[in-house]
Amino acid sequence: MTSLRSWFSIPRGSHFSLANIPFGIISTTSSTAPRVAVAIGDHALDLEVFAANNGFSGLSTIQPHQSVFSQPSLNAFAALGRPIHSIVRKYIQSVFTESTEFPDVLKNNESLQKQALIPLQDVKKHLPFKIGDYTDFFAGMNHAYNCGVIFRGPQNALQPNYKHLPVGYHGRASSVVPSGSPIRRPNGQILLNPNAEKKEPTFSPCKKLDIELELGAFVCGSNEQGIPIPIDKAADNIFGVVLMNDWSARDIQAWEYVPLGPFNAKNFGTTISTWVVLAEALEPFKVKGLENDGNVLPYLKEKDEKSVYDINLQVDVKTSSGHNTTISKVNARNLLWSFPQMLAHHTITGCPFQPGDLLGSGTISGDSPAEYGSFIEKSQNGKEPIRLSGGDVRTFLEDGDEITIKGVCGEDEEALVGFGECVGKIEPALELNFN
Numbered sequence: 001m002t003s004l005r006s007w008f009s010i011p012r013g014s015h016f017s018l019a020n021i022p023f024g025i026i027s028t029t030s031s032t033a034p035r036v037a038v039a040i041g042d043h044a045l046d047l048e049v050f051a052a053n054n055g056f057s058g059l060s061t062i063q064p065h066q067s068v069f070s071q072p073s074l075n076a077f078a079a080l081g082r083p084i085h086s087i088v089r090k091y092i093q094s095v096f097t098e099s100t101e102f103p104d105v106l107k108n109n110e111s112l113q114k115q116a117l118i119p120l121q122d123v124k125k126h127l128p129f130k131i132g133d134y135t136d137f138f139a140g141m142n143h144a145y146n147c148g149v150i151f152r153g154p155q156n157a158l159q160p161n162y163k164h165l166p167v168g169y170h171g172r173a174s175s176v177v178p179s180g181s182p183i184r185r186p187n188g189q190i191l192l193n194p195n196a197e198k199k200e201p202t203f204s205p206c207k208k209l210d211i212e213l214e215l216g217a218f219v220c221g222s223n224e225q226g227i228p229i230p231i232d233k234a235a236d237n238i239f240g241v242v243l244m245n246d247w248s249a250r251d252i253q254a255w256e257y258v259p260l261g262p263f264n265a266k267n268f269g270t271t272i273s274t275w276v277v278l279a280e281a282l283e284p285f286k287v288k289g290l291e292n293d294g295n296v297l298p299y300l301k302e303k304d305e306k307s308v309y310d311i312n313l314q315v316d317v318k319t320s321s322g323h324n325t326t327i328s329k330v331n332a333r334n335l336l337w338s339f340p341q342m343l344a345h346h347t348i349t350g351c352p353f354q355p356g357d358l359l360g361s362g363t364i365s366g367d368s369p370a371e372y373g374s375f376i377e378k379s380q381n382g383k384e385p386i387r388l389s390g391g392d393v394r395t396f397l398e399d400g401d402e403i404t405i406k407g408v409c410g411e412d413e414e415a416l417v418g419f420g421e422c423v424g425k426i427e428p429a430l431e432l433n434f435n
Helices: 048-052 060-070 075-081 080-097 110-118 139-152 231-237 250-256 279-285 340-349
Strands: 024-029 035-040 043-047 117-119 124-126 134-137 169-170 176-178 187-192 204-207 214-217 239-247 269-270 286-287 306-309 313-319 322-333 356-360 402-409 417-427
Touching: 024 043, 035 048, 035 060, 035 080, 043 110, 048 060, 060 075, 060 080, 075 080, 080 176, 080 187, 080 279, 080 356, 110 117, 117 417, 134 340, 139 187, 169 340, 231 239, 231 340, 239 279, 239 340, 239 402, 239 417, 279 286, 279 402, 279 417, 306 340, 340 356
Parallel strands: 134 356, 176 269
Antiparallel strands: 024 035, 024 124, 035 043, 043 117, 134 169, 187 204, 214 239, 214 356, 239 269, 286 306, 313 322, 313 402, 402 417
């Protein structure tokens, strides 16, 4: 990609280069109402202030809709549709370009620069959307296979349906939280001895607390109940992508999931990064996903085989002793199903979607332990120690552990398209006494 030059100082290596322009929701101590912004370098451009001071004077298309930038979520802006997202992004890029055709909007307007450009360290970042519904998929085939081997052996690792449909379950939107929010270890029913003849659970804090390295996609379109979104229109209904950590209580899940699937093991917390990278910004990084040798039915067949993203993902764990270890580096192309396929499958029954609905990719793992996106894979369900810097050892997460997920596209240090960070720290379980 050719780097776009800017008159504004954007640090080399920034995730938020001029090639990106991700959208989010911010507030500040001086203006506590959440509103829409974009990230540019190490600053946020407050779009409410920008719009109120004729920032969009060169873009007549958005002028009737400028109130969307004063909303406490991206839902209203997302509902305007992909063509509007595109022209707003391109206009903001043009305003910041060195040879901008709109110099008086911001480049020569020091007063507006002082009002609308806020250092990222001085903003509070909120959930980007009011999330109506959240569905988590299982499209990381390496993760699905690895977990299948642990529980069922290599012959039956993947279920017969796996290569025919994007497996998923309905998650809990109310516990999706922005990066930086603490995550409390859940309590629940677990089997201390899964091999005992008589299965009797005990009530306990989760002992196998895990991460899941995922991507999340926000939907911008909608469909009437009873009317599916066809596969060739599905991509037009994807607003953008965030990093996601779908925290998992493996021991609670092992006891509860038969016959209806995950429940309490997955409903206590899902962390997402706060800047949503637009689907358009990710277009140059579309690649082919994992090869599917199954018979994909016509309603799931995509014309463009490049439908997942070349995103370099990294997971770090920092223990309470202060030591930080990178435990995984993996590329997001390790998915069997794309977000458009997930949306087409989810709606084939006529299930209605609304702007702000969230899709999770499922855990992204490569084919080697250094690329595994969960502790259950890395430790073989607690059997193998994970050695961290400073002499720390883990099989699953301990209280005080902090997980940081990073993701970035591209190699040009002046044109990176990144997501920032997705951070969560484990707090101890509540002490509950029912005697």
